[in-house]
Amino acid sequence: MWIYGGFTSRGGAMAALLLLLLPAFFPTLFTTFIYASPSILSESIIAKPRHSSLFKSALQRETTPEEKAEIWMPLANQGWKPVPDSGLFSTEFSEKSEGYLQVFLDGGLNQQRMGICDAVAVAKILNATLVIPYLEVNPVWQDSSSFMDIFDVDHFIEVLKDDISIVKELPDEFSWSTREYYSTAIRPTRIKTAPVHASANWYSENVLPVLRSYGIAAIAPFSHRLAFDNMPKDIQHLRCKVNFRALVFVPHIRALGDALIHRLRYPASKDEGPQKFVAVHLRFDKDMAAHSACDFGGGKAEKLSLAKYRQIYWQGRVLNSQFTDEELRSQGRCPLTPEEVGLLLAALGFDNNTRLYLASHKVYGGAARISALRRLFPLMENKKSLASSEERGEIKGKASLLAAVDYYVGMHSDIFISASPGNMHNAMVGHRTYHNLKTIRPNMQLLGQLFLNKNLTWPEFQDAVIEGHANRQGEIRLRKPAKSLYTYPAPDCMCNA
Structure with missing residues (x-):
């Protein structure tokens, strides 16, 4: 039975329906109440794997030494390097300011x-x-x-x-x-x-x-x-x-980031040298889930609650989608769930000894939502598991500082992957491209279509994933018109050596 917001599915649906009616009658009271009572939009759900057949196969996966060596291999020199300081970065500077x-x-x-x-x-x-x-x-x-x-x-x-x-x-x-x-x-x-x-x-x-x-x-x-x-x-x-x-970033963010990186590379249980790790940015918070208008398996109560969230936080600027969930997924417009990120990584060849760093704010659905990913990758860490409460004291409760630590660790990871495009994804892709670092860009449209196919076998899924991501692991892509140079730094920020 689904549980949402502390109610059973029937009660949750009734509560969510009440949320839709309240603003019309008591707008001021409702606004005050909703912001003062975050539990009204609770994220406590029981999330079971939605791709059971693939999930069972992924748990039993085996990776050969050759496959493991290939997936961890750094990017080859692509012939591009950052624009040098001499000449190109210099600009004329007038000391007479206009204001x-x-x-x-x-x-x-x-x-x-x-x-x-x-x-x-x-x-x-x-x-x-x-x-x-x-x-x-x-x-x-x-x-x-x-x-x-x-x-x-x-x-x-x-x-x-x-x-x-x-x-x-x-x-x-x-x-x-x-x-x-x-x-x-x-x-x-x-x-x-x-x-x-x-x-x-x-x-x-x-x-x-x-x-x-x-x-x-x-x-x-x-x-x-x-x-x-x-x-x-x-x-x-x-x-x-x-x-x-x-x-x-300020020194204390860099210091905490360095401490986390060291603990990822040199875990207490290992003594054979530095370990490699993947930074995974889930981008699966309630804000993202609501904005996408996709179905994540929480039933009617969840749909109504996410619709209410859109109304409260974006006040009509983000509308309920006119597309079905199948249409949204086939177009690649739904963020990957933690389970789907795990299946993607497993299909690419990462085994259950892979160390993951979870770079993410509060995950929608909490520990239950992450459980499938953790089963696939038990060596999964985050800021809380790697650092003491004293070490986290200066960033506790501060979303921007928490994100800064994740960004710093992500920049020092061997491989970075994001669950869906967004500002963190775009900034990290561009920054890592600038330094020629391996960064996996999920093929959202392909994955959406694959996950819709419930008859797909694990070998078929794995072959399709590997083929669909063969050229999405950090290869230089020149910026096209209207695209951001912060995501595509070549050729504006880089020169072809």
Whole structure:
């Protein structure tokens, strides 16, 4: 019997239906109640394997030494390397600033990371002095960590000192320019009309006059607000420099990350040298599950609860899908469950002695949802299992810092894989491409179709997976028009040696 939100399936369905009716009658009371009572949208479900036949075969899998050696083999040199500092990264720097530029960045850590890179580029375009970007509190993660809590601000300023002027805070004469000031009324110094993927000319025509008139301009929102195409080469190089050189995490995040990496490579039970490990970013939190509108086996109660979640957190901006679950899966639009990630890894040739590092925020469904993955890969670790509560003290309850540790460990893993495309996936793929590191990109459409076929045998599944991922393990892919250079760093950030 399914259990959801502390009720049986029948009771859970009734409770979820009540959630749909409450807002119409008591909107203020409902909003207060729902945020004060997270248990109303509980994630306690009992998740049984949905691919029983494949799962049983995967548990009995055997991997030959040759297969194991091939899967762990590092990427060969592909003839690309990072653009050297000499010449290409240098840009003319005018000490006469047009004014102060503020940006307010929403989203999670990796979306904010890309926004920081774009903010530096816009400051360069406008010849403005950049104020260390303000990170908005994400309504889902509820983390108020600042730029300085996450990134080494002195390193950031030092690396970019020859490119733009950066200040940690505004001088007293502009101290009024705060997030609160802009949230109370329309202000002439705030630009809120920046289009998605705006051109360099748009900023020169629309923001520069504000800078010259008031000495300051604040752009909010500022996510994905700078185009990737038709941009001067020095601006592209500057964005690369910020992303791959200027943004490093604060020392305590790096120290904790190094400790976790050492414990993964040198477990107490092993004494034959360093071990290899795979970093797995599940990206299977409730936010992702609700956004996808896919069916994850929780029955009617789960469907109603996820629909309610969409209504509460996105207020109609994310609609219930008009596609069936089968259509969504066959199009590759459903995130892989932990069980499906485990089956993918097993089919690729990873055996049950493979060490996994679980890089993920709270997993939707909790321990029950992860149990199938853990059975396939019992040597699975995460921040909690590898570090003491004292070591985790500085990052506890702070989603951005937790994500930063996962990012750091993921960058040092032998192989990285993400359960579905997203900001963490995109940032990690680009960063690891830049350093020629092995990164498995799941073929979502293929996998969706394979998992829909309940008659597929393990050999058929394994052959299809291996063939479908033969060229998805870190091979250089040149950036196409409108695509992000943070995901596809060649050729903007790399040169063909």
